[in-house]
Amino acid sequence: MQSNRMLVGAILILIGALALVQNFDLLPIEGEHIFGTICLIGGAMIFALGRTERHAFKFYGGLALMFIGFATLADATRLLPGDIIGTAFLWTIAGLFLRVYLNRRDRFWPIIPAGVLFTLGAMAGLEGYHVIHGESTATLFFLGIAATFGYLYVIRNEQNRLDWAKYPAMATLGLSVLVYFSDRHYDAGPVIFATAFILAGLALIVQTLRTGHHDVTPHDQAA
DSSP states (O other): OHHHHHHHHHHHHHHHHHHHHHHTTSSOOOHHHHHHHHHHHHHHHHHHHHHHHTOHHHHHHHHHHHHHHHHHHHHHTTOSOHHHHHHHHHHHHHHHHHHHHHHOTTOOTTHHHHHHHHHHHHHHHHHHTTSSOTHHHHHHHHHHHHHHHHHHHHTOOSSSOOGGGHHHHHHHHHHHHHHHHHHHOTTHHHHHHHHHHHHHHHHHHHHHHHHHHHTOOHHHHHO
C-alpha cells in the first residue's frame, strides 16, 4: 500500500512539473510529449514495483505503459517510422507471451500467439521498408504460422502431446508454397490449388483407412 501511494505521488508531481513547463513555454513541448513522458516514466516505476514485489499485473502493466509512452514520443518526434513502431509493439506483446511459456514450459499455448504476433510484426516492418509486398506478405504469414506449429511439433513430449501440430504446420506450409507460385506463375496457381486438394483428400482417406484397420477387434474378425 505504501509503495502504491509513493507511485501515485511521483506521477502527480511529474504531471504538475510538465504542466508548468508547458504553460511557461520553458521547453517546446506539446500534449503528445507530456502524455508520452508520463506513460514512459510512470510505466517504468510500475514495472520496477512489479519486479520487486513479483506482481504480474504491475509487471506487464508497466511494460505496456512504457511501450505506449515510447511509441507516443517516437511518433511525436518523428524518431521512428510508424511501421517500425507497429513492429516493436507486436514483438513486445510476443515477448510477453514467450515469457509466460518460459516460466511454465508445461503450458505450450503461449507459443501460438507469440508466433503469430512475431510474424505479423515482421510483416509490418518488411512491408514498411518495401522489402516485401503483395502476395509475398501472405507467403511470409503462412511460413510464420507453419514455423510456429512446426516448433510445437518439435517440442512434443509425454507431458505435451503435440503430435497434432504437424497437420497445421504442413497445411500452412503448403499454403505458403501455393501463394508463392500463384504470385509468380499465374497459370500454375489453379493446378497447384487443385493438386493440393487432391493430395489432402487422399491423405485423409488413407489416414481414415489406417485408423479403421487398427480399430478392428478380434470379435469383429471372428464374426
